[in-house]
Amino acid sequence: MNKKAAYLILFLVLIGSGYLSFRYFSLDSSLLSLGSSSSYKVPVSSSNETTVNPNEPKTEECPLNGELLTKSQKQQWEKRRPLGVMIENHKEARPQSGLSAADIVYEAVAEGGITRFLAVYYCKNASFIGPIRSARIYFIRLLQEYGKNPLYAHVGGANTPGPADALGEIIDLGWSSYNDLNQFAVPFPYYWRDPERLPNRATEHTVYSSTSKLWEYAAKNRQLTNVDEDGKQWDVNFVKWQFKDGASVAERGNKTKISFGFWSNTSLANDFSVDWVYNAATNSYQRSNGGEPHLDKNTGRSLEAKNIVVIFAQESPANDGYEGGHLLYKVVGSGEGLLFQDGKAEEINWSKSTEEARMTFTDLKGKKIAFNRGQIFIEILPLGNKVVY
Numbered sequence: 086m087n088k089k090a091a092y093l094i095l096f097l098v099l100i101g102s103g104y105l106s107f108r109y110f111s112l113d114s115s116l117l118s119l120g121s122s123s124s125y126k127v128p129v130s131s132s133n134e135t136t137v138n139p140n141e142p143k144t145e146e147c148p149l150n151g152e153l154l155t156k157s158q159k160q161q162w163e164k165r166r167p168l169g170v171m172i173e174n175h176k177e178a179r180p181q182s183g184l185s186a187a188d189i190v191y192e193a194v195a196e197g198g199i200t201r202f203l204a205v206y207y208c209k210n211a212s213f214i215g216p217i218r219s220a221r222i223y224f225i226r227l228l229q230e231y232g233k234n235p236l237y238a239h240v241g242g243a244n245t246p247g248p249a250d251a252l253g254e255i256i257d258l259g260w261s262s263y264n265d266l267n268q269f270a271v272p273f274p275y276y277w278r279d280p281e282r283l284p285n286r287a288t289e290h291t292v293y294s295s296t297s298k299l300w301e302y303a304a305k306n307r308q309l310t311n312v313d314e315d316g317k318q319w320d321v322n323f324v325k326w327q328f329k330d331g332a333s334v335a336e337r338g339n340k341t342k343i344s345f346g347f348w349s350n351t352s353l354a355n356d357f358s359v360d361w362v363y364n365a366a367t368n369s370y371q372r373s374n375g376g377e378p379h380l381d382k383n384t385g386r387s388l389e390a391k392n393i394v395v396i397f398a399q400e401s402p403a404n405d406g407y408e409g410g411h412l413l414y415k416v417v418g419s420g421e422g423l424l425f426q427d428g429k430a431e432e433i434n435w436s437k438s439t440e441e442a443r444m445t446f447t448d449l450k451g452k453k454i455a456f457n458r459g460q461i462f463i464e465i466l467p468l469g470n471k472v473v474y
Contacts, residue, residue, distance in 0.1 A: 147208035149188040151458040154208055162208045162308055166319040167231040167301045171239040172202040174217035176356055177290045178379040183211035184388055191227055193465035196409045198348035200357050203227055204295050211381055215293035218434050220251040223414040230443045231409025232319040234264040236303050240292050241269060247405030248413055257371040263307055266299055275302045327455040331368040338428035345472040359391050363428050391459030396435045400467035414465055421431040421471055426457050
């Protein structure tokens, strides 16, 4: 073989190996263990995933939303701390996984009229959560009220210098490399890409995790369980909301549908319009998004919440030069809102005095709201938006 032929073969080998290496690492080695079946598979099993016994009585109150769960579940949640996860709501992200298992869910626009969720987990597990996306500063402000050093799971974040610099704020708070679980710093198998979505979705809509994996990582690598490395409980200054049993059938109201949008002056407005339809039999509200039932892929059922809270907050552009247009929501302060529960609607006020203070909700006479036991879904709308009910 002459030298020219040898060099050509070597060149082709290098090109081929380079391409294969690119494919391997761009898809993430986690995919090799996930396989290509249509079902989700956790890369590595987790020892702290609770299997709920349907015959075990539900006697223990979740401190975040008042839901009654089992003693076995309480034994698990007492070993950990609240976990906030950024879950996107782009049309390509639907159906998401894990929203139905969150204790509390917040929704607000991330950019361009596209909303995003901060799902807060503590009392229950979600075997799959996602797609997970980037941090926003107003979601950080909301998460700050969940005790000392709540866990925050996200994939990157707004980092343009200015008032919306979420990653800069994480550093300033001292969360970076401690309670912050940015995927850029947390390896496989704690985050992975979903092989089912990779062939037909943009890459940014494919990152997943699970509550058990994230709590496991925090405990093993950050020494954060229910206590921190100094032995301090996460909930020393945590303020619980008030909870109650749902109204009896005879006492339930007839406000059967709640409808609203986030941005009306965009071509995406209809894709992110929301309907919550009241089910009197279950005394809960089922969600539609963009005119279609909003499903949780984990369960195959519509998202369903016991309490729908709408708060009206000042929205403003960050004006930081970011091409996509970063936003600010004034979630520290006070304002007006609406509460939907038991088939009834009520005008309320909300208040959050400091970044770390718990947001409180009162009726128009100043009495604190008691939430029905179960998931609380908090919708953050710009001032002036209308809610039809």
